[in-house]
């Protein structure tokens with residue numbers, strides 16, 4: 682215990698605390714300062730389940746371990762084996778049962794396309810597909826994926842051939858810094874498949890239609906879990922609409938040719954191309 686707590690003077694109990702001690706005599710033997718009483722109360726506030734877990738953990742901590750078991754636990758705590766497909770290839774990993782898919786992808790398989798934005802399910806940067814459905818990999822335990830098929834942004838292209846959604850994102854200039862883009866693209870692929878399967882959304886007017894049309898409002902609603910701090914939303918919506926509708930829109934930008942680049946360099950690099 683830190684010195685400042687050790688040295689803190691004991692303070693008497695208030696009426697509520699004294700009443701609680703009367704109801705729970707098991708606490709009364711602890712004989713405590715107000716600080717100690719409050720710590721007890723806080724643990725109690727977590728609930729019986731947490732208290733029993735704490736008791737169990739404490740009991741386990743006191744049990745002697747066989748030397749080889751102790752070594753294994755130190756090497757991979759809470760280790761479980763999980764076999765699944767990642768981008769079409771079979772993978773078997775020994776993971777901590779608490780490891781999330783995002784960390785398994787990035788740290789164990791070097792698949793760093795999926796990004797860690799918030800790590801708490803708020804931004805969508807970590808979106809991947811599991812059995813074709815979009816999921817937040819930062820909230821998905823790797824140990825739950827036994828036998829499942831995971832597709833990340835690295836697995837969408839076929840050789841040098843980009844996935845149509847990837848190509849549409851480039852065509853519609855649907856990104857700036859690109860940090861959110863892998864999650865946006867995986868989410869868009871999942872979204873288009875959902876619409877084809879007839880899934881409706883919060884803004885679908887006619888829920889009886891077989892295949893809801895992806896209007897701008899539909900796309901914005903369905904992509905609302907994917908945040909883009911660069912504000913590339915108009916391009917993202919246009920890219921998804923093009924793939925969903927099959928109607929080709931004109932590309933509104935092009936790479937500069939050499940003459941334009943030379944002219945821009947001569948004029949101070951400010952020419953817009």
Ligand code: FES
Pocket residue numbers: 796797798799800801802803804805806807808817818819820
């Ligand atoms: S990193 Fe998963 S939602 Fe933000």
Ligand code: FES
Pocket residue numbers: 855856857858859860861862908909910911912913
């Ligand atoms: S392109 Fe920068 S965050 Fe989306």
